Amino acid sequence: MTVSKTAADAARSSRALRREPVDPAGDDSMLQLGELSGLLGYSLKRAQLRVFEDFLRCVAPLQLTPAQFSVLLLLDKNPGRNQTEIANTLGILRPNFVAMLDALESRDLCARMRSTNDRRSHILVLTDRGRAVLARAKKLVANKHEARLIEVLGPANHAALLEMLAKLAQEF
Amino acid sequence: MTVSKTAADAARSSRALRREPVDPAGDDSMLQLGELSGLLGYSLKRAQLRVFEDFLRCVAPLQLTPAQFSVLLLLDKNPGRNQTEIANTLGILRPNFVAMLDALESRDLCARMRSTNDRRSHILVLTDRGRAVLARAKKLVANKHEARLIEVLGPANHAALLEMLAKLAQEF
DNA sequence: GATATTAGATATAGCGGATAACAATTATTA
DNA sequence: TAATAATTGTTATCCGCTATATCTAATATC
CATH class of the missing domain: 1.10.10.10 (Winged helix-like DNA-binding domain superfamily/Winged helix DNA-binding domain)
Incomplete structure (x- = not known):
């Protein structure tokens, strides 16, 4: 345990994550990932690849x-x-x-x-x-x-x- | 950034991880994972599954x-x-x-x-x-x-x- | 000794991922 | 405008990883 400083801190950075758009000319013309960014399995899979x-x-x-x-x-x-x-x-x-x-x-x-x-x-x-x-x-x-x-x-x-x-x- | 408390803290827990055995009657009779525990990709894949x-x-x-x-x-x-x-x-x-x-x-x-x-x-x-x-x-x-x-x-x-x-x- | 279990192997099916090629449509450009 | 190139969806196909059933030889159990 004990990885993040505070729960509030983590919640803020999590919100920051969700505040797309975060597609610097990557795939197409900036599709909204929506709650996909909050899906741990999604990031997990992409990171693994x-x-x-x-x-x-x-x-x-x-x-x-x-x-x-x-x-x-x-x-x-x-x-x-x-x-x-x-x-x-x-x-x-x-x-x-x-x-x-x-x-x-x-x-x-x-x-x-x-x-x-x-x-x-x-x-x-x-x-x-x-x-x-x-x-x-x-x-x-x-x-x-x-x-x-x-x-x-x-x-x-x-x-x-x-x-x-x-x-x-x-x-x- | 700013996820762990200190680098020393993180290093300690990482060492703790590496200090197997950590196989509570899981697969076989306690094989040594060795540096496999430190391989991010390995844990990443297993966690993803x-x-x-x-x-x-x-x-x-x-x-x-x-x-x-x-x-x-x-x-x-x-x-x-x-x-x-x-x-x-x-x-x-x-x-x-x-x-x-x-x-x-x-x-x-x-x-x-x-x-x-x-x-x-x-x-x-x-x-x-x-x-x-x-x-x-x-x-x-x-x-x-x-x-x-x-x-x-x-x-x-x-x-x-x-x-x-x-x-x-x-x-x- | 008869039966069940186990280790390795084979065959096979399935899924996700990757490439090539095609028809229809649109874009480029000569 | 006509010819050519590029793009969209699609099909076919291949590869790799995963999963199950089945087989044999060998061992274990009863």
Whole structure:
């Protein structure tokens, strides 16, 4: 909690937001968004698209999507896990995770190893190349992507935004 | 600006976030998210999915998706506009907007009227039924959906979040 | 040992998003 | 004015992500 100064302060800036027009020659000739500006889901979706776009740009040299990056990150932090565990953690359905892993494995970024305990499951491991790519990706993300976000929002707001989004993603 | 108290404060809570584990028997047996928790895009996407889920639940009686709701809202606030203008404002590509309008029109929520000035374009109008459904939808969204968001986040944080997301959606 | 469960995989359907192309209409300009 | 270009809505089509049912091999349960 404790992100805004006062409720009155927040209400004012919210009203300011609603006081369109705020379309500096963007799409068409200044359509009124109306209560759309106050719809959290609307801004949430548009912001998400922008942020993913920027992510893709920043990590373009490594040809990694946000989802692929998250898989590599998770494999690195959680060695010895199988497909189901990784997929579930990322909210990916097992059937859809197969092709994703195929792609990563075909690029020699990770590998499936049959578990000795349970010969049904595949233990997922990062390859050396996967670790190297992940390391480079982390740097690009931190220095270009997140850095730009922090620059636009300000460090404090960036942290506050992260906190609120995490809250929504969990307790909502 | 001015959303968080201090930078130190924000940094602390951000660190607190990163200090997993934060998986109360959710997916699997407590995988480490690692720097995934600090990735804004990750939380952004997950939060967006949750919020849209809740929107769908709240507006379920009216069978409206977020996108459809936004179209109705825009038509109401911007009478006399054609398909291209509405689609562009919502970031929908014209070809994809056709089927969307077909669906709304088949439910008698809006109608296409050939413009007398430019007989190529279709002026979009809300039907009486469309206006009625929109009015009911607005109430559901405000009283159930947004109300719940405000409850979870707190009014001040809700406004601050909205402000930051709008900023990202625009100047990013 | 028979049955149920689980992990990975395949097939398939659906939706949103993106591009190319077309007919009708309007705008440009030679 | 005639020829050309541009625009509107539309269709067709493709891609990616998501969702469900089903299959097999392997394991767990009874």
